[in-house]
Amino acid sequence: MSHPLRDVVLEAFAPLGVLARATDHFTPREGQTEMALAVADVLAQGGSLVVEAGTGVGKTFAYLVPALLSGERVLLSTATKALQDQLYARDLPRLVQALNLPVRLALLKGRSSYLCTHRLEMARRDTQIPDRHTVHLLSRVETWSLSTRTGDLAELPGLDERSPLIPLITSNRDNCLGSQCPKFKTCHVNAARREALGADVVVINHHLFFADMAVRESGMAELLPTVRVVIFDEAHQLNEIGVNFLGHQLGTAQLLDVTRDMLATGLQLARGLADWQGVCATFERAARDLRLMGGKRNTAVKLRWTDEAPEGIHPGAWSQALQDVGAACVQALQALDTVSEIAPDFMRLHDRVAEIAKRVDAFLSPCAPDAVRWMDLSASQMRLMEAPLDIAHTVRERLVKSPMTQGGAAAPDDEPPWQDEERTPPVEDVRPRSWIFTSATLGDDPRLRWFTEPCGLESATVLRVSSPFDYPAQAALFVPRDIVRPNDPAHSSQVALMASESVVRLGGRTLVLTTTLRALRAIGDAMKQQLEGSSIEVLVQGEWPKRHLMTRFREGASAGGQGCVLVASATFWEGFDVPGDALQLVVIDKLPFPPPNDPLVEARSKRLEAQGRSPFNDYFVPEALVALKQGAGRLIRTESDQGVLVVCDNRLVTTSYGRRLLTALPPMRQLANAEALAQSLEALSQNAITTTSTTTS
Numbered sequence: 001m002s003h004p005l006r007d008v009v010l011e012a013f014a015p016l017g018v019l020a021r022a023t024d025h026f027t028p029r030e031g032q033t034e035m036a037l038a039v040a041d042v043l044a045q046g047g048s049l050v051v052e053a054g055t056g057v058g059k060t061f062a063y064l065v066p067a068l069l070s071g072e073r074v075l076l077s078t079a080t081k082a083l084q085d086q087l088y089a090r091d092l093p094r095l096v097q098a099l100n101l102p103v104r105l106a107l108l109k110g111r112s113s114y115l116c117t118h119r120l121e122m123a124r125r126d127t128q129i130p131d132r133h134t135v136h137l138l139s140r141v142e143t144w145s146l147s148t149r150t151g152d153l154a155e156l157p158g159l160d161e162r163s164p165l166i167p168l169i170t171s172n173r174d175n176c177l178g179s180q181c182p183k184f185k186t187c188h189v190n191a192a193r194r195e196a197l198g199a200d201v202v203v204i205n206h207h208l209f210f211a212d213m214a215v216r217e218s219g220m221a222e223l224l225p226t227v228r229v230v231i232f233d234e235a236h237q238l239n240e241i242g243v244n245f246l247g248h249q250l251g252t253a254q255l256l257d258v259t260r261d262m263l264a265t266g267l268q269l270a271r272g273l274a275d276w277q278g279v280c281a282t283f284e285r286a287a288r289d290l291r292l293m294g295g296k297r298n299t300a301v302k303l304r305w306t307d308e309a310p311e312g313i314h315p316g317a318w319s320q321a322l323q324d325v326g327a328a329c330v331q332a333l334q335a336l337d338t339v340s341e342i343a344p345d346f347m348r349l350h351d352r353v354a355e356i357a358k359r360v361d362a363f364l365s366p367c368a369p370d371a372v373r374w375m376d377l378s379a380s381q382m383r384l385m386e387a388p389l390d391i392a393h394t395v396r397e398r399l400v401k402s403p404m405t406q407g408g409a410a411a412p413d414d415e416p417p418w419q420d421e422e423r424t425p426p427v428e429d430v431r432p433r434s435w436i437f438t439s440a441t442l443g444d445d446p447r448l449r450w451f452t453e454p455c456g457l458e459s460a461t462v463l464r465v466s467s468p469f470d471y472p473a474q475a476a477l478f479v480p481r482d483i484v485r486p487n488d489p490a491h492s493s494q495v496a497l498m499a500s501e502s503v504v505r506l507g508g509r510t511l512v513l514t515t516t517l518r519a520l521r522a523i524g525d526a527m528k529q530q531l532e533g534s535s536i537e538v539l540v541q542g543e544w545p546k547r548h549l550m551t552r553f554r555e556g557a558s559a560g561g562q563g564c565v566l567v568a569s570a571t572f573w574e575g576f577d578v579p580g581d582a583l584q585l586v587v588i589d590k591l592p593f594p595p596p597n598d599p600l601v602e603a604r605s606k607r608l609e610a611q612g613r614s615p616f617n618d619y620f621v622p623e624a625l626v627a628l629k630q631g632a633g634r635l636i637r638t639e640s641d642q643g644v645l646v647v648c649d650n651r652l653v654t655t656s657y658g659r660r661l662l663t664a665l666p667p668m669r670q671l672a673n674a675e676a677l678a679q680s681l682e683a684l685s686q687n688a689i690t691t692t693s694t695t696t697s
């Protein structure tokens with residue numbers, strides 16, 4: 001295919017092209033150019049492109065360069081806020097400068113990422129702030145609020161995402177006063193949305209993308225029709241994030257929140273005009289009775305809900321409890337109707353209660369086809385969930401086919417840009433839109449079915465670009481054959497012992513990835529004991545915020561002496577990027593199959609069975625394969641990295657599905673026995689010492 005954009009892109013990636021001239025570290029890579037040309041083709045003709053680009057291909061530049069050179073409006077979505085910040089603050093400005101393009105960039109996050117100045121003012125007057133540390137933090141936020149332009153809380157170093165202060169100084173859809181807010185004109189959330197609507201490239205995240213599809217409130221409903229290029233990086237997370245947003249949810253915390261706000265607002269602004277105490281007592285009682293249906297729980301559980309009621313709950317009693325919540329909503333709506341003129345707060349409360357009533361009705365009706373229901377229960381709250389089994393229908397019907405528009409009058413300055421208003425109607429743009437989906441891991445077959453099927457992209461163009469790393473030379477794999485099976489109670493202690501011995505040989509610099517929180521605690525505790533008295537620090541996920549753990553891990557190795565060990569689960573399987581000597585050993589406790597008792601996993605398995613397919617081969621193995629590739633991918637991040645991967649699950653080498661997983665891993669050389677492992681680790685350790693002493697001298 002020949003078109004002008006292809007030629008410009010080819011020139012940009014050439015040995016003496018604009019990228020080589022403008023950046024010091026650019027070297028042309030065949031895979032990167034191949035991907036960039038495929039992106040250019042889809043930009044020229046429209047349609048959907050799925051690219052699996054192995055680590056080191058340089059996929060970010062491969063999609064950004066053609067997208068920027070195309071001159072089209074681009075929406076770029078990634079999986080996490082950290083990656084969003086990296087793209088917006090580092091990769092994009094660098095490229096825009098190198099390509100010398102007049103491009104306006106914008107970053108758009110969910111509202112919980114921005115300071116709400118109205119709520120900050122309320123928090124200042126709040127006498128209920130839990131502790132002194134939070135009071136101190138609040139005063140730091142106040143000082144920062146005077147100088148920040150964006151109000152993005154990521155600018156505040158050391159602010160833990162789990163801090164109890166965050167909900168007090170950020171808004172949510174329920175408590176934001178919108179255009180009635182006294183701070184509306186200077187509101188950071190609105191400013192970010194306005195900037196996004198006026199920008200050429202907008203960086204968002206998948207959560208925001210799908211949250212907006214579900215509730216249409218963050219500005220995307222206006223933004224999406226005006227962009228011609230949509231890029232999803234870290235696309236392997238798209239399906240799981242999407243299903244969480246595209247169903248219904250109803251939580252008892254949400255019911256109690258609205259009760260509290262209704263009582264406070266009613267007594268403050270309309271005392272005596274309705275029986276607020278009575279209305280709220282009924283509402284609260286209905287919420288608590290609903291919670292009690294799930295019984296007492298000390299740990300979090302998920303209850304299946306395949307029939308009229310969640311498992312173990314009498315259907316009649318369950319239906320009555322839900323109806324009581326519905327009746328409490330009706331009573332509250334009547335009270336709110338009588339005072340809606342008094343203050344905008346009552347209109348917001350009315351909307352919130354009406355939304356709850358709608359969800360109660362939805363949960364009283366049968367589950368939607370191709371969806372699954374369950375109940376999340378913890379010691380303090382209950383959440384009713386209904387989720388589609390995948391996002392295929394949404395992607396096919398609501399995304400890929402969605403029309404594109406041009407023009408239309410912008411919202412006036414004092415109006416929220418995302419509200420439906422009567423303005424000059426935009427004109428439909430008939431040019432096809434381009435959709436690009438990319439990640440380092442999207443499956444193991446030529447059509448990448450693990451990704452394309454649940455995302456409704458079976459007819460997309462698919463490209464697989466291999467990593468340029470020399471894996472046999474850079475990395476080794478060891479699978480201990482004599483370790484007990486993962487379901488044996490002794491498994492975690494054997495993993496811990498083997499990991500500790502390896503860590504001592506290597507001198508830290510190790511990431512231990514576990515598949516469950518139980519294994520995380522067992523292995524973390526055992527390794528702490530085993531390495532006590534050594535100079536190697538053992539960090540365990542959950543003991544510190546993620547950002548602190550990552551910084552401490554990197555610092556440990558940069559000190560030139562012994563590195564650290566990090567024992568982690570869940571989010572550390574991906575996105576933990578430690579190039580160089582700081583990480584040279586990754587230990588994985590077992591093959592990361594999805595939990596078979598999870599209601600969503602069960603429902604997906606049943607659907608495959610009904611289609612005459614094998615849930616194990618078509619779902620469990622591909623899921624494990626993608627997760628394993630992600631975990632293993634933490635080891636080698638650059639062309640000069642060296643390291644060892646240990647997978648403490650001998651099913652990898654003793655079963656047929658294990659061999660399928662093995663084939664999907666990068667082609668590392670295999671270590672035959674524990675002696676070979678010890679030698680490899682000692683060689684890595686010697687290398688690191690030599691490198692450190694050379695650097696020091």
Ligand code: SF4
Pocket residue numbers: 116117118119171175176177178179181182183184187188189190
């Ligand atoms: S409009 Fe909403 S988010 Fe903005 S300051 Fe007011 S309450 Fe906060």
